[in-house]
Amino acid sequence: MKRFKNILYVNETGVNQMSALARAVSLAKSNQADLTVIDVVPDQVIAAAVGLPPEGLSAEELKAEVTTDRRRAIAALIAPFTQDLDIQIQVVTGKRFLAVIRMVLSRSFDLVVKPAEDPDWMDRLFGSDDMHLLRKCPCPVWLIKPSQKTRFNTVLAAVDIDPVNPLPANQDLNRTILELAGSIALADNSSLHLAHAWDASAEQTFLSQKGISSKSIDAYVEKKQAIHKNGLSTLGADLEKWVNANAQNPIDPRLHLIQGPAEKMIPHLAKDLSADLVVMGTIARTGISGLIIGNTAEAVFHQLMCSILAVKPPGFKTPVKLPVHSEQ
Numbered sequence: 001m002k003r004f005k006n007i008l009y010v011n012e013t014g015v016n017q018m019s020a021l022a023r024a025v026s027l028a029k030s031n032q033a034d035l036t037v038i039d040v041v042p043d044q045v046i047a048a049a050v051g052l053p054p055e056g057l058s059a060e061e062l063k064a065e066v067t068t069d070r071r072r073a074i075a076a077l078i079a080p081f082t083q084d085l086d087i088q089i090q091v092v093t094g095k096r097f098l099a100v101i102r103m104v105l106s107r108s109f110d111l112v113v114k115p116a117e118d119p120d121w122m123d124r125l126f127g128s129d130d131m132h133l134l135r136k137c138p139c140p141v142w143l144i145k146p147s148q149k150t151r152f153n154t155v156l157a158a159v160d161i162d163p164v165n166p167l168p169a170n171q172d173l174n175r176t177i178l179e180l181a182g183s184i185a186l187a188d189n190s191s192l193h194l195a196h197a198w199d200a201s202a203e204q205t206f207l208s209q210k211g212i213s214s215k216s217i218d219a220y221v222e223k224k225q226a227i228h229k230n231g232l233s234t235l236g237a238d239l240e241k242w243v244n245a246n247a248q249n250p251i252d253p254r255l256h257l258i259q260g261p262a263e264k265m266i267p268h269l270a271k272d273l274s275a276d277l278v279v280m281g282t283i284a285r286t287g288i289s290g291l292i293i294g295n296t297a298e299a300v301f302h303q304l305m306c307s308i309l310a311v312k313p314p315g316f317k318t319p320v321k322l323p324v325h326s327e328q
């Protein structure tokens with residue numbers, strides 16, 4: 001399934017990134033896509049070294065020196081993969097997540113691949129630049145665990161279903177999630193799991209009120225469960241139809257309908273399944289004005305210790321803007 005035409009790989013010097021780079025290269029080949037590697041030099045690196053002996057270089061001279069050194073390092077990094085793939089190199093200065101997003105905007109990249117920062121001072125996998133990209137990058141962002149195997153054994157797709165009032169944007173987002181997860185599972189011959197966490201929202205209200213029998217409450221919960229089960233089954237059938245149409249070895253996804261808040265249930269399921277990759281959307285279905293990332297999605301991301309492929313819904317607008325001269 002050729003979904004991508006222009007892939008941007010973000011260099012992450014602080015971790016072992018060969019498996020992530022190999023994944024980006026493989027994806028570019030299978031999609032017949034262009035691949036660019038970007039390295040971002042922080043402004044403070046230049047500012048801190050200006051005027052130091054013995055050369056006493058100016059800011060521009062030092063920037064040129066550092067850029068040249070970084071290009072050499074990137075060229076050495078990608079050398080094992082350049083025999084049959086033309087990989088472009090971009091070295092820029094600035095704040096990393098801003099530079100990456102502006103590159104996406106200016107050159108219409110449709111996927112960002114990056115090794116997760118894996119900061120040792122946090123009890124979670126993803127660092128600050130990673131979270132900024134998850135919140136603000138307009139195209140899908142694939143954060144790959146530094147120690148990730150080159151092949152995924154288990155892929156988990158997490159979807160949000162509203163069977164009663166389905167919104168077109170949410171349906172489109174779910175389809176993208178399923179197609180991406182399915183195509184990866186096919187490519188890696190992985191097991192594919194489709195999960196939806198649901199709540200009987202009025203159950204607690206009913207329990208706190210007098211005059212409502214436990215039988216009535218049980219009937220309400222069973223009805224809600226049946227509705228969500230039907231919605232998940234429909235998505236599972238759609239997944240097989242979308243992904244298996246031209247597949248030589250069709251996948252048979254396993255469905256997980258789990259009762260409880262998604263921010264708790266999805267991380268628990270990912271851990272129980274030993275998932276290598278979780279594919280999910282980054283915007284809450286209901287939406288809040290000015291909210292960049294859904295509270296539920298962010299809570300899930302902070303608990304995951306596996307790779308993530310995060311997808312924005314149709315019509316998402318990043319708050320990051322190109323400099324005025326870049327838009328002309």
